[in-house]
Amino acid sequence: MRVNTDSTYFIDYDAWMTAPNIDVAALARLARLEVSDEEMRKLEKEIPAILHFVETIQKANTGKEANAPALRNVMRADENPHESGKYTEKLLEAALARDGDRIAVKQVISRKK
Amino acid sequence: MNLETLTIAEARRALDAKEYSALDLTDAYLDAIAKKDGEIHAYLEVWADSAREEAKAADKMIAAGKSQPLTGIPLAVKDNILLDGRIASSASKILENYRASYDATVIKKIKEQGVVFLGRTNMDEFALGSSTENSAFGPTKNPHDTSRVPGGTSGGPTAAVAAGMALGALGSDTGGSIRQPSGFCGVVGLKPTYGAVSRFGLMAAASSLDQIGTIGKTTLDAKVLFEAIRGYDANDSTSLPDSSIYGTKEARRVIGVPRAFLKAGMEKDVLAQFERTLESLKNDGYSIVDIELPSLDYALAVYYIINPAEVSTNLARYDGVRYGLSAPADTISDVYAKSRAQGFGPETRRRILVGTFVLSAGYADAYYRKARAVRELIRSDFRRVFESVDAIALPISPVAPWKFGDKADPVAMYAADIFTVPVNLAGVPAISVPSGTVERDGKQLPVGFQLIASHGGEETLFSIGEDVERSAS
Numbered sequence: 136m137r138v139n140t141d142s143t144y145f146i147d148y149d150a151w152m153t154a155p156n157i158d159v160a161a162l163a164r165l166a167r168l169e170v171s172d173e174e175m176r177k178l179e180k181e182i183p184a185i186l187h188f189v190e191t192i193q194k195a196n197t198g199k200e201a202n203a204p205a206l207r208n209v210m211r212a213d214e215n216p217h218e219s220g221k222y223t224e225k226l227l228e229a230a231l232a233r234d235g236d237r238i239a240v241k242q243v244i245s246r247k248k
Numbered sequence: 249m250n251l252e253t254l255t256i257a258e259a260r261r262a263l264d265a266k267e268y269s270a271l272d273l274t275d276a277y278l279d280a281i282a283k284k285d286g287e288i289h290a291y292l293e294v295w296a297d298s299a300r301e302e303a304k305a306a307d308k309m310i311a312a313g314k315s316q317p318l319t320g321i322p323l324a325v326k327d328n329i330l331l332d333g334r335i336a337s338s339a340s341k342i343l344e345n346y347r348a349s350y351d352a353t354v355i356k357k358i359k360e361q362g363v364v365f366l367g368r369t370n371m372d373e374f375a376l377g378s379s380t381e382n383s384a385f386g387p388t389k390n391p392h393d394t395s396r397v398p399g400g401t402s403g404g405p406t407a408a409v410a411a412g413m414a415l416g417a418l419g420s421d422t423g424g425s426i427r428q429p430s431g432f433c434g435v436v437g438l439k440p441t442y443g444a445v446s447r448f449g450l451m452a453a454a455s456s457l458d459q460i461g462t463i464g465k466t467t468l469d470a471k472v473l474f475e476a477i478r479g480y481d482a483n484d485s486t487s488l489p490d491s492s493i494y495g496t497k498e499a500r501r502v503i504g505v506p507r508a509f510l511k512a513g514m515e516k517d518v519l520a521q522f523e524r525t526l527e528s529l530k531n532d533g534y535s536i537v538d539i540e541l542p543s544l545d546y547a548l549a550v551y552y553i554i555n556p557a558e559v560s561t562n563l564a565r566y567d568g569v570r571y572g573l574s575a576p577a578d579t580i581s582d583v584y585a586k587s588r589a590q591g592f593g594p595e596t597r598r599r600i601l602v603g604t605f606v607l608s609a610g611y612a613d614a615y616y617r618k619a620r621a622v623r624e625l626i627r628s629d630f631r632r633v634f635e636s637v638d639a640i641a642l643p644i645s646p647v648a649p650w651k652f653g654d655k656a657d658p659v660a661m662y663a664a665d666i667f668t669v670p671v672n673l674a675g676v677p678a679i680s681v682p683s684g685t686v687e688r689d690g691k692q693l694p695v696g697f698q699l700i701a702s703h704g705g706e707e708t709l710f711s712i713g714e715d716v717e718r719s720a721s
């Protein structure tokens with residue numbers, strides 16, 4: 136990315152050579168996101184442009200730091216459980232469909248037709 | 249009472265002196281919202297009835313001599329923080345009718361003090377953006393010039409405070425989402441140390457970057473709110489034990505400026521205003537020294553890999569099954585795909601797709617893991633610099649608030665976050681304090697001055713912030 140001095144930012148699309156070919160339709164399937172044809176045409180320009188924008192990190196010289204994140208999760212002790220069923224009704228109220236004390240969903244596994 | 253200038257500190261004094269009641273104060277704010285918010289659109293929902301009830305309860309506390317710092321203080325809440333029984337939508341269609349089933353820890357804490365909740369305020373959908381233009385319910389306008397953005401993602405809360413429609417507010421800051429709109433709206437915004445304030449009940453955007461923080465008209469107001477919400481919480485897996493970072497440290501009054509980093513496309517008068525503030529701090533007896541943070545050149549790139557990676561993971565929970573919008577379809581996979589397509593806005597979809605890419609097998613090493621490694625370089629740069637300075641000064645934004653639609657290209661919008669994202673990557677605290685104005689089209693627009701301290705250095709930020717305020721007034 137080049138940044139000019141009068142505060143507008145632009146991408147030099149011609150200089151972009153390194154980003155891989157991106158199959159946006161495959162990404163959308165992985166992300167469980169339906170995308171219209173019209174939006175797909177737009178995304179096929181935008182997603183590579185965004186990935187080009189972040190390309191500069193490849194130049195950073197990282198050594199031992201790799202894979203040593205400073206943050207880690209600390210779980211609380213699993214103690215003093217609340218009374219069973221205390222929140223059931225409240226959580227089920229938010230669900231779209233219920234079947235007794237369960238959330239009802241469409242069939243997950245089906246036989247081949 | 250003049251709501252344009254009233255502070256939490258002054259309202260506290262007046263309420264305790266019985267010059268007016270919490271109900272009078274709340275009614276005044278509800279009137280101001282009714283008058284002004286049609287134009288500004290800071291609020292997504294105003295809770296007038298319950299606000300009056302909360303004000304009456306606060307008046308009883310005050311009459312009984314049980315007043316606390318926030319008793320009877322009318323506040324606004326960003327739409328991604330949960331209040332039991334209230335709609336919390338993250339300004340998204342997918343949660344348009346979702347009612348929270350519990351209180352966030354920060355809400356629980358301030359409820360105990362007897363605050364008044366005026367309503368929930370606008371934001372960029374799921375805290376993704378820099379202008380509040382990504383709200384599914386229409387943008388918030390900047391109170392200083394309604395043709396311009398208030399900044400984002402906490403544009404609703406900051407505009408509400410700036411326009412005298414709330415005394416203070418709670419927001420969240422993932423890459424500048426409290427500081428940048430505070431700068432654009434001319435109020436004070438604090439992003440605390442990562443882990444200092446519980447994230448329990450904050451809708452997760454990018455969990456390793458998200459932090460709840462405070463917005464007020466003055467540094468003192470932001471501080472009072474912070475003191476009310478901070479503290480260890482067993483329900484947040486990255487909450488810091490209270491004793492771990494808050495030691496007493498001798499302040500040397502040394503402020504570092506990463507000169508090389510300021511080149512990055514700043515508007516001339518915004519930079520000049522930043523220099524003027526540094527000059528006034530120098531006159532106040534601070535030493536201003538040049539520092540080097542070489543890895544900051546990578547901060548935007550690292551941020552725009554880690555943020556979408558975590559966003560795509562966190563937003564996988566919105567699937568049209570347990571809560572939120574659900575599109576009817578024949579198969580479960582179509583329910584997922586259609587609900588998410590109908591429920592998420594364009595920027596949210598972009599982040600999910602970019603995040604899916606940088607985490608995918610074959611690319612995760614070159615993108616996500618590489619970004620995580622460079623993030624550690626940024627953290628260690630900050631650590632090294634804080635051995636010799638008390639605080640780092642940076643502008644909040646390279647540019648003044650822009651006109652609606654001016655940054656329609658997503659990458660142009662991302663680039664404007666250059667001075668705020670390094671703070672979240674390092675997990676350090678930072679504050680935005682108003683410091684002068686620049687003129688655009690004959691209107692005076694606020695400029696924010698950013699101070700950054702080391703982990704647990706909030707007190708340093710408050711004390712320098714008050715000096716900036718004094719010199720600006």
